[in-house]
Structure formats: C-alpha cells, structure tokens
Amino acid sequence: MPDPNPAAMEFLLTRRSRPAKTLGLPVPDRAQLMQILTAASRSPDHGKLEPWRFVVLQGAALRRLGDHARARAAALGLETEQADKGAQQFETGHLAVAVIETPKPSDKIPALEQTYAVGGVCLALLNAALASGWGANWLSGWPSHDRGFMTEALGLEDHERIAGFIHIGTESSAPPDRPRPDLDRIVTWLES
Numbered sequence: 001m002p003d004p005n006p007a008a009m010e011f012l013l014t015r016r017s018r019p020a021k022t023l024g025l026p027v028p029d030r031a032q033l034m035q036i037l038t039a040a041s042r043s044p045d046h047g048k049l050e051p052w053r054f055v056v057l058q059g060a061a062l063r064r065l066g067d068h069a070r071a072r073a074a075a076l077g078l079e080t081e082q083a084d085k086g087a088q089q090f091e092t093g094h095l096a097v098a099v100i101e102t103p104k105p106s107d108k109i110p111a112l113e114q115t116y117a118v119g120g121v122c123l124a125l126l127n128a129a130l131a132s133g134w135g136a137n138w139l140s141g142w143p144s145h146d147r148g149f150m151t152e153a154l155g156l157e158d159h160e161r162i163a164g165f166i167h168i169g170t171e172s173s174a175p176p177d178r179p180r181p182d183l184d185r186i187v188t189w190l191e192s
Contacts, residue, residue, distance in 0.1 A: 073142075096166060098164075118163045125138075136169075138166050
C-alpha cells in the first residue's frame with residue numbers, strides 16, 4: 001500500500017517557475033542554498049557518477065557574465081535583441097546557479113543517460129528552490145550553448161557544457177497561471 005505525501009503532490013501539481021526578470025532581493029544565504037543544492041543532488045543518477053557540478057554566481061560575477069555575453073554576441077554578429085536576451089539574465093540577476101554537465105567515462109552508463117541525469121538535477125534544483133519558498137527559473141538560451149561563452153566566461157573544460165542557469169530570488173509579483181498540457185493529446189495507454 002502506498003504511503004502518500006499529499007503536501008508534496010499538491011506542490012508538484014501547482015508548482016510554477018517564476019520569470020527570472022521578476023526575481024529580486026533577498027536571495028538564499030549560503031546555508032539555505034546548500035540545502036537546495038543537497039536536495040538537487042538527490043536526483044536519479046544511474047551508476048552514481050555525479051556527472052554534474054554547480055557554479056554559484058552572484059553580484060559582480062553575474063555582471064561579468066553579462067559583459068562576456070555581450071562581447072561574445074558581438075563576436076558572433078548576433079542581432080541586438082538576441083544579444084540583449086542572452087546578457088540581461090546576468091545583468092539583472094542576483095543569484096544564479098550554473099549547472100555544469102561533466103560527463104564521466106563509463107563502459108556501463110552511456111553519455112546520453114548522464115545528460116538525462118543532469119537535466120533531472122536542473123529540475124530538482126528548480127523545484128527545491130520553489131519548495132523552499134523562493135522564486136526560481138531555469139534559463140538556457142544561446143549563452144548556454146555557445147562553446148566560446150562556456151570557455152571564456154566560465155572556464156569550462158572541453159568535455160563540459162552548461163545544462164542551464166537556475167535563477168533564484170524573491171519574486172516581486174506572482175505570474176498569472178498558464179494552461180497546462182492537454183493530457184488527452186499527449187498520453188497513450190497501451191494495456192494489451
């Protein structure tokens with residue numbers, strides 16, 4: 001017989017990311033953030049490889065990333081709107097955690113499964129922040145996928161990549177709810 005946790009289920013049924021641009025001060029302190037990161041690290045991890053690491057970004061570090069994003073956007077010849085979108089998440093943010101995929105050599109665990117595990121960590125980090133009462137958002141965008149940005153701004157190794165930036169803070173306003181997926185459209189039942 002299952003042992004339900006109604007409060008956890010209610011949270012999952014009603015959870016909602018908060019737009020990063022609405023997240024202000026205060027942000028979690030080090031102890032609060034360590035609890036959130038501990039919860040995120042409990043994600044499923046086939047083979048216990050821990051193919052991820054965290055880089056906590058605050059204050060001047062975020063501003064430097066914004067400068068890197070603008071410089072990289074200019075080097076790539078990106079349109080102003082795209083450059084702004086990539087840089088502003090760092091220029092206006094107060095706390096973000098970069099989740100870095102660090103695949104481990106393994107004969108048993110394919111690289112793709114390690115990528116899935118890192119995606120699970122991103123979602124768990126987002127949900128742990130929300131469950132702790134903070135506003136949070138998982139952002140990626142072109143800075144997360146550009147090798148030049150990864151190496152210049154964060155010093156990533158060749159085998160590493162950014163899975164996303166989880167922005168955390170105090171939300172200034174609750175966003176309106178949005179429609180949820182139509183389960184009748186996306187669920188297929190195979191019973192026989």
